Amino acid sequence: MADPRRRSPLAHRAPLTAEGGTLTIAERPLLGRLVLRVDADKGDAAVATVIGAGLPKAVAETALSEAATIFWLSPDEWMIVTAAEAEERLAADLGAALAGIHHQIAVVSDYYTAIEIAGARARDLLSKLTTLDMHARAFKPGEARAGIFAKANGVLFQRVADDAGGGPAFDLAVRWSMADYLWCVVAEAGHEWGLPVEHPVAGEPLFH
Amino acid sequence: MFVITCPYCGARDQTEFAYAHEAHIARPTDPESMSDADWAEFVFMRKNTKGIYAERWMHAAGCRKFFNALRNTATDEFLAVYRIGEPMPEVSAEGPATPCGEQPGSGNDAVKIMADDSGGGGR
Numbered sequence: 414m415a416d417p418r419r420r421s422p423l424a425h426r427a428p429l430t431a432e433g434g435t436l437t438i439a440e441r442p443l444l445g446r447l448v449l450r451v452d453a454d455k456g457d458a459a460v461a462t463v464i465g466a467g468l469p470k471a472v473a474e475t476a477l478s479e480a481a482t483i484f485w486l487s488p489d490e491w492m493i494v495t496a497a498e499a500e501e502r503l504a505a506d507l508g509a510a511l512a513g514i515h516h517q518i519a520v521v522s523d524y525y526t527a528i529e530i531a532g533a534r535a536r537d538l539l540s541k542l543t544t545l546d547m548h549a550r551a552f553k554p555g556e557a558r559a560g561i562f563a564k565a566n567g568v569l570f571q572r573v574a575d576d577a578g579g580g581p582a583f584d585l586a587v588r589w590s591m592a593d594y595l596w597c598v599v600a601e602a603g604h605e606w607g608l609p610v611e612h613p614v615a616g617e618p619l620f621h
Numbered sequence: 622m623f624v625i626t627c628p629y630c631g632a633r634d635q636t637e638f639a640y641a642h643e644a645h646i647a648r649p650t651d652p653e654s655m656s657d658a659d660w661a662e663f664v665f666m667r668k669n670t671k672g673i674y675a676e677r678w679m680h681a682a683g684c685r686k687f688f689n690a691l692r693n694t695a696t697d698e699f700l701a702v703y704r705i706g707e708p709m710p711e712v713s714a715e716g717p718a719t720p721c722g723e724q725p726g727s728g729n730d731a732v733k734i735m736a737d738d739s740g741g742g743g744r
């Protein structure tokens with residue numbers, strides 16, 4: 414049961430839409446997140462029995478199932494994104510399946526939030542914030558890469574393809590403490606295409 | 622600004638990487654019995670070659686793995702990257718010479734590579 418006191422890092426920010434609809438940004442709050450570390454070859458089969466998808470093996474690869482999305486972070490580290498409040502159960506199931514295999518599972522849901530950046534100008538906006546190659550030829554639907562966005566570290570995932578109606582949609586996972594900063598930077602980057610200016614908030618209480 | 626090729630993630634901007642100094646320095650197996658001079662040698666002394674230098678980098682904003690690189694410190698050209706534990710690849714630092722036949726790099730006479738001393742050191 415969800416704790417009613419739970420509050421997402423960007424709960425004070427309403428979604429923004431540019432005039433003409435070429436850009437929208439919104440928080441995707443409170444998604445369940447795990448970080449799994451295990452030897453890729455030894456853990457692959459056990460993970461597949463729980464999630465229904467095996468571990469991606471190379472940079473930018475992801476694996477998708479009904480239960481979760483798995484991002485490759487490094488040769489022995491993955492981020493697993495699942496529905497809100499589903500992560501504790503998933504962590505327990507993974508732990509049971511990986512019993513006897515050297516591994517570590519950390520629940521990091523409260524450490525991150527995600528900013529969805531969607532629309533025809535989403536790639537242009539992201540290109541202003543990161544040195545990752547955001548060309549459609551280089552960053553493809555279903556891929557995820559860790560990188561630097563303005564001055565914040567994040568993991569960028571293309572969740573919706575470019576030719577879907579409304580253009581591509583990216584989820585930018587960022588740490589809680591950097592979320593409001595990055596929200597304002599994203600809005601500023603999209604200002605030339607019509608996003609309103611957002612002002613940073615200081616003194617936000619982290620817990621209510 | 623460099624573009625550095627992470628052996629795990631591919632070509633990324635230098636800002637994603639952290640520098641971790643000279644590679645292939647083995648940690649002493651028996652530090653208790655070492656002299657202060659030997660310890661200082663291990664902790665502080667680095668070759669600081671002008672030319673090909675084996676060094677460690679860490680992909681701090683990406684996979685966060687350490688790896689080794691061979692870089693020409695005179696030109697900042699990355700000649701090879703290889704994973705920790707892999708043997709050092711054979712590379713050549715034969716770069717294009719300057720019009721007067723010198724290796725490219727600093728114009729400071731005191732640090733120019735001598736023809737018979739390509740491993741570094743000054744005049």
Ligand SMILES: [Zn+2]
Nearest residue numbers: 627630680684
């Ligand atoms: Zn990397």
